[in-house]
Amino acid sequence: xxxxxxxxxxxxxxxxxxxxxxxxxxxLTARLNVLAAFLxxxxxLSLFFGRPEPGPYLQIDDLNNVFIVLTTxxxxxxxxxxxxxxxxxxxxxxxTPRFLRFYHAMYQVLMFAMNLALVANNIGIMWVAxxxxxxxxxxxxGIYRTHEALEAAWKYFILGSVGIALALFGTILIYMAARPxxxxxxxxxxxxxxxARAAKFDPALLNVAFVFLLLGYGTKVGLAPLHAxxxxxxxxxxxxxxxxxxxxxxNVALYALLRFKILLAANPAALAxxxxxxxxxxxSLIFAAFMLYRRRDIKRMFAYSSIEHMGIIVFxxxxxxxxxxxxxxxxxxxxxxxxxxIFFAVGHIAQVKGTQTISDMGGLTESNPVLGWGLxxxxxxxxxxxxxxxxxxxxxxxxxxxxxxxxxxxxxxFGILVAFGALFLxxxxxxxxxxxxxxxxxxxxxxxxxxxxxxxLIAGIYMPQALIAWFQNVAxxxx
Amino acid sequence: MHSLVxxxxxxxxxxxxxVSFTMLYQDRLYALLNxxxxxxxxxxxSVAWQAYVQNAPHLYVTAMIALVFKAIVIPISLHRIIVRLxxxxxIEVVVGVGPTMLFGIGLVALSMVVMLRVTAEADPLxxxxxxxxxxxxxxxLLMMVTRRNAVSQVIGFMSLENGLVLAATGxxxxxxxxxxxxxxxxxxxxIVIGIFLFRIRERFDTVDVGALDRxxxxxx
Numbered sequence: 001x002x003x004x005x006x007x008x009x010x011x012x013x014x015x016x017x018x019x020x021x022x023x024x025x026x027x028l029t030a031r032l033n034v035l036a037a038f039l040x041x042x043x044x045l046s047l048f049f050g051r052p053e054p055g056p057y058l059q060i061d062d063l064n065n066v067f068i069v070l071t072t073x074x075x076x077x078x079x080x081x082x083x084x085x086x087x088x089x090x091x092x093x094x095x096t097p098r099f100l101r102f103y104h105a106m107y108q109v110l111m112f113a114m115n116l117a118l119v120a121n122n123i124g125i126m127w128v129a130x131x132x133x134x135x136x137x138x139x140x141x142g143i144y145r146t147h148e149a150l151e152a153a154w155k156y157f158i159l160g161s162v163g164i165a166l167a168l169f170g171t172i173l174i175y176m177a178a179r180p181x182x183x184x185x186x187x188x189x190x191x192x193x194x195x196a197r198a199a200k201f202d203p204a205l206l207n208v209a210f211v212f213l214l215l216g217y218g219t220k221v222g223l224a225p226l227h228a229x230x231x232x233x234x235x236x237x238x239x240x241x242x243x244x245x246x247x248x249x250x251n252v253a254l255y256a257l258l259r260f261k262i263l264l265a266a267n268p269a270a271l272a273x274x275x276x277x278x279x280x281x282x283x284s285l286i287f288a289a290f291m292l293y294r295r296r297d298i299k300r301m302f303a304y305s306s307i308e309h310m311g312i313i314v315f316x317x318x319x320x321x322x323x324x325x326x327x328x329x330x331x332x333x334x335x336x337x338x339x340x341x342i343f344f345a346v347g348h349i350a351q352v353k354g355t356q357t358i359s360d361m362g363g364l365t366e367s368n369p370v371l372g373w374g375l376x377x378x379x380x381x382x383x384x385x386x387x388x389x390x391x392x393x394x395x396x397x398x399x400x401x402x403x404x405x406x407x408x409x410x411x412x413x414f415g416i417l418v419a420f421g422a423l424f425l426x427x428x429x430x431x432x433x434x435x436x437x438x439x440x441x442x443x444x445x446x447x448x449x450x451x452x453x454x455x456x457l458i459a460g461i462y463m464p465q466a467l468i469a470w471f472q473n474v475a476x477x478x479x
Numbered sequence: 480m481h482s483l484v485x486x487x488x489x490x491x492x493x494x495x496x497x498v499s500f501t502m503l504y505q506d507r508l509y510a511l512l513n514x515x516x517x518x519x520x521x522x523x524x525s526v527a528w529q530a531y532v533q534n535a536p537h538l539y540v541t542a543m544i545a546l547v548f549k550a551i552v553i554p555i556s557l558h559r560i561i562v563r564l565x566x567x568x569x570i571e572v573v574v575g576v577g578p579t580m581l582f583g584i585g586l587v588a589l590s591m592v593v594m595l596r597v598t599a600e601a602d603p604l605x606x607x608x609x610x611x612x613x614x615x616x617x618x619x620l621l622m623m624v625t626r627r628n629a630v631s632q633v634i635g636f637m638s639l640e641n642g643l644v645l646a647a648t649g650x651x652x653x654x655x656x657x658x659x660x661x662x663x664x665x666x667x668x669x670i671v672i673g674i675f676l677f678r679i680r681e682r683f684d685t686v687d688v689g690a691l692d693r694x695x696x697x698x699x
Contacts, residue, residue, distance in 0.1 A: 124655035128662050135669060142673075157673065158632060161666065162620065165639055168659065169616060172646045175653050176609065180600065184652025204597035 005051075006058055008043035009068065009115045012036055017108035026090060026097060029104045030083035036108060037076040040115070044072040054192045059121035062474050067118050067255050070333055074247045074340050075111050077448035081344045082107070082240035084445040088351050089238070099143060103238070110136040110244065114252050121191045123171050126256060130167070130220065133249060134160045141237035152232035159219060159229040167216025167256075173209035174263070177201040191259065198266035206263070206270040213260045214276060220253035222307050223314060224284040234303035235356065239347030242299055246306040247340035251332060254310070258317060258478060265320075265479040277318030278408065284311030285415035292422035297356045298346055301426060302339065305382060308419050309335045315412065316397045317478065319404065325475035327396035334389040334456055335382075341452035342378040345371055348444040349430075353437045358426060363435030368442055372431045377453050379427045383420045389459035484532050488604055491525035492611035492645060496587065499618040499638055503583055504576045508561050508630060512554050515634050519549035522641045529648045532604070538648055541660045545644065548664050549637065556671060561630060579625055586617040608649025615642030633670050640667065 016036035020029050047068065051060040060068075086103070089095045095103070110133055117129035138160065142153030178188040181200045187193055198206075219226040234242040261273045288308035295301035313335065316328030349364065349371055350356045364372030381388040394416060401409040498518045505511040523546035530538030590613035598606045619639025623632050640663050647656045 122655075124659065128655075128658065131662055131666065135666065138669075154629070154673075157670065158623070158636065161636055161670075162623070162639070165616070165636075165643055168643050169613070169646060172643070172650050172653065173609075176598065176605065176650050179650070179652065186654045188652075189654055202597070202600060204599075208593060208597050 005043050005046045006060060006119055009040055009072070009119065010112060012040045012043065013108040013112035013115065017105045017112065020108060021101060021105040024097070024101070026086065026100050029101065030079075030086060033104050033107060034076070034079045034083060037072070037079040037111065040111065041069075041072040041076045044068045054121050056186055056190050057122055057125060058119045059192060060119060061477075062470070063258070063477055064118045064255065066329065066333070066470070066474060067251060068115065070251070070336055071114055071118065071248050072111075074336055074452075075114075075244070077451060078240050078243050078247070078340060078344075079107065080445060081243070081347065081448045082238075084443065085238070085240055085347050085351070088443060094144060095238075103140065103143060106136045106140050107240075107244075110140070110249075114248060117252050118255060122186075123174060123189050123191065123194070126259075127164075127168055127171050130217075130253065130256060131164050133252065134164060134220070137233070137237075137241065137245060137249060140241045141233045143238060144236070146236070148232075149236040152229075152236035156229040156233040159226070163216045163219025163226065165216070166212050166219070170209045170212030170216055170260075173205055173212065174260075177205040177209065195263055195266050198263050199268065201267055201270075203267055203269035203271075206267055210260060210264050210271070210273055211276075214257065214273075214280070217253045217256045217260075218280060221250055221257065221314065222284070222310050223280045224287040224307065224311070227284065227288075227307050230307060231300045231303040234306070235297050235299040239299070239343055239350065242303070243340040243343035243347075246303070246343065247336040250306065250310055251336060254313065254317075254332070257314075261317065262477070262479060274318045274320050277314050279318075281311045281313070281315030281318055282408075282411050282415070284308070285315065286311075286411060286418070289415045289419035289422065292419055293425070295426065296358055298350065298358050298361070298426075298430070299343075299356055301358070301423075302342055302346060302382075305419065305423065306335075306339055308415070309339070309382070312394065312397060312412070312416070316400075319397075319401060319408075320479060321400070321404070322472065322475045323396065323400040323403075325478040326471050327393050327400055329471050329474060329478075330459075331390065331393035331397060334393050334459060337452045337456050338378060338381045338388075338390060341449045341456070342375065342382060344449040344452070345375040345378055348442045349375065352440055352442045355437065358430060360437050361430045362437070363433050364431045367435040367439035370446055371442055371444065374446065374449050374453070376427065376431055378449075379423055381453065381456050383423045384416060387457070387460045389456040392460050392463075485604055485607075488525070488528055488532065489607055491521060491528055492608055492649075494521045495525060495641065495645060496611050496614045496618070499615050499622075499642075500580070500583060502634070502638060503579055503618065503622055503625075508566065508628070509558070511631055511634055512557055512561070515638065516550050516554040518638055518641055519545055519553075522644060523550060525645060526648045529608075533651055535652070537657050540657050541644065541648060544657075544660050544664055545641070549641070549667075553637070553667065553671060557630060557634075560671070566628075566630070579621065583618055583621055586621060587614040590614045590617055602651070605649050605651055609646055612642045612646035612649060615639070615645060618642075633667075636670070637667055 023029050047060055047065055113129050113133035117126050120126040120129060138153050138157045141156055142149050175188055178194055181197055182188040182193060222230040234245060264270045264273045284307050288304045291304045313328050313332050316324045352368055353361050381390050384390045384394040398409055401412055498521055502514045505514050523542045526538055526542040526545055591610050594610035594613050598609055616639050619635050622635035626632050644660055647653055
C-alpha cells in the first residue's frame with residue numbers, strides 16, 4: 001500500500017502522458033488530464049497516512065511530503081483551469097489540435113518530472129528530474145511559435161541549461177566529498193546516507209559545491225541576477241504554464257537548494273549557507289520590487305512579483321531557525337496558491353481583452369465583475385494585506401528578522417513596501433475606471449481561482465493545529 | 480607504470496583545455512565546428528582512458544556517446560543546418576581575441592587555485608581532472624558570453640558540457656555517469672532540433688541573438 005502511493009505519484013502522470021500523446025480530441029484529453037492530476041493528488045494525500053522506508057532511489061519524509069501535496073494539488077487545479085483556457089485558445093485558432101495533444105502530454109510529463117525531483121533520494125536522480133522539467137517547460141513556453149515565444153523559449157533554454165550544468169558540477173563535487181567517507185558507488189549519492197555522515201566530509205569541497213549548487217539551482221528559482229529567463233518565459237507561454245512555473249517549478253528548484261542546505265548545516269566546519277541565501281534573497285526582492293513599476297505586460301508584472309516572493313522565501317530560509325523556517329514554508333505555500341490563482345484570473349482576462357498589455361485593459365470590475373474582483377482579491381493577497389494568508393507569513397518573516405537581526409529587517413520591509421505600491425498602482429488601472437477594449441463575457445471556470453483564494457483566506461484567519469504542528473516539525477528539520 | 484597512467488590522463492585532460500582555448504578565437508563557423516569535433520574526440524579519448532584506468536567498463540559507453548554523437552553526428556548535422564540557413568560564409572565578430580584569451584587564462588588560473596586547494600586530500604588523478612574540468616566549463620561559459628550567434632552559443636554550451644562529462648568520469652566510481660551523459664545528449668539533441676525546427680533564421684531573419692533583443696515584449 002505504502003510503496004504503491006509513491007509509485008502511483010510517478011506512474012499515473014507518465015502513463016497518462018503516453019496515453020494523451022496518442023488520443024485525439026481535446027474534450028476527452030482535457031478531461032483525462034484533469035482526472036490523472038486528481039488521482040495523483042489523491043495518491044499524494046495518502047502519503048500523510050503512511051509512507052515507505054527510504055530506499056536508494058526514492059524517499060518520503062516530512063519535508064518533501066509538504067512539497068508533494070502542494071505540487072499535486074496545484075497541478076490538479078491548474079489542469080481544471082487549463083481545460084477551459086485551452087478550449088478558448090483552440091476556438092481562436094492560436095493552438096491547433098495537434099499542438100494540443102502535445103501540450104497535454106507535456107503537462108503530465110512535467111508533473112512526473114516535478115514529482116520525481118521531490119521524491120528522489122538520490123542527488124543524481126534529482127538532477128535528471130529537474131532537467132526533464134526544464135526541457136518540458138521550454139517546449140511549452142515556445143508552443144505559440146511567435147517571435148516573442150521563440151525568443152523566450154531560447155533564452156530560457158540557454159540560461160536554464162547553464163544553470164543545470166553548474167548544478168551538475170556541484171552535484172559531482174558533493175559526490176567527491178562523500179566518496180572518501182562513504183565509499184564508491186551509489187551509496188555516496190543517497191540523501192539519507194549523505195546527511196547522516198556529512199560531518200566527516202571535507203568542508204572545503206562542500207563549500208565550493210554549495211556555491212555551484214546555489215548558482216545552478218538558483219537560476220531555476222529565479223534569483224537575481226540569474227532571473228533573466230523568468231519574465232519572458234512567464235509572459236510568452238500559455239497561462240496554465242505560467243501558473244505551474246510560478247507556483248510549482250520554482251518551489252521544486254528551491255526544494256533542491258534546501259536539501260543541500262541541510263547537508264551543509266550537518267557539517268559544522270563548512271561555511272554557513274545562510275548569509276549567501278540572505279544576500280541573494282534581498283537582492284532579488286528589492287530588484288524585482290523596483291522592476292514592478294515599469295511593467296506594461298500583465299503577465300510579466302506578476303512574473304516579477306514571483307521573483308520578489310522567491311526572494312522573500314529564500315531570505316527566510318537563509319535566516320534559519322524554527323520561526324523563520326516556519327515563516328518561509330508558510331510563505332512558499334501561500335505564494336504558490338495565490339500566484340497560481342492570479343494567473344488563472346489573468347489568463348481569462350487576457351483572453352477576454354485579447355491582449356496582455358495593461359494600458360489596453362481597464363474597468364474590469366464593471367465589464368467582468370467576477371474576474372475583476374477575483375484579481376483584486378488575488379493582488380490584495382499577494383501584496384500582503386490582512387486578513388489573507390500572505391500577510392501572516394510576511395508578518396512572521398519580518399518579526400522573526402526584527403527579533404534577531406533588526407538591521408536586515410529594514411531592506412526587507414522596504415522591498416515589500418515598494419512592491420506593494422507598484423502592484424496597487426497597476427491594479428488600479430486594470431480593474432477600475434472606464435471599461436476599455438472588448439467586454440465580452442468570459443467563458444471561464446472560476447472554481448480553481450476561488451478555491452485557491454478561499455484556502456489563502458482560511459489560512460490567514462485560522463490555521464488548523466495539526467498543520468501548524470506539521471510545519472513546525474519541518475522547520476526543525478531544516479535547522 | 481602508475482606515472483604513465485597519470486601522465487596520459489593528464490595530457491588528455493590538458494589537451495581538452497587547449498582545444499577549448501583554440502575554440503575561443505575561431506571566427507568562422509566551419510572552423511569552429513571542426514574544432515568542436517576535435518574537442519569531443521579528445522574527450523572521448525580521455526573518457527576511454529579513464530574507463531581503462533578505473534577498470535569501469537560502463538564508462539566506455541560514455542566514451543562511445545562522446546565519439547559517435549558529439550564528434551560525428553552533431554557536427555555533421557550542424558554543418559547541414561549552417562548551409563541550410565545560409566550563414567556558412569559569415570564571419571563572426573569575436574569580442575577582441577586578445578582580451579578574451581587573457582580572460583580565459585585568468586579563468587583557468589582561478590579554477591586551478593580553487594580546485595587544487597579544496598581537493599588536497601583526493602587522489603592526484605581526480606584532482607587534476609576536476610581542475611581541468613572546471614577550466615573547460617568556465618571557458619565554455621566565456622565562449623557563450625562572447626558570441627552573439629545562436630549556433631556558436633550552442634557549441635559553447637556543448638564544450639561546457641564536455642567539461643562536465645570529464646568531471647563526472649574523473650570522480651572515481653561515480654554512479655549514473657552514463658545516464659547523465661545520455662540525459663545531456665538528449666538535451667543537446669533538443670537544442671539542435673530546436674534551432675532547425677524553429678527555423679530561427681526564418682523567424683528572425685538572422686541567427687544573431689542580438690537581433691532577438693528587439694522582441695522584449697516591453698517595447699512601446
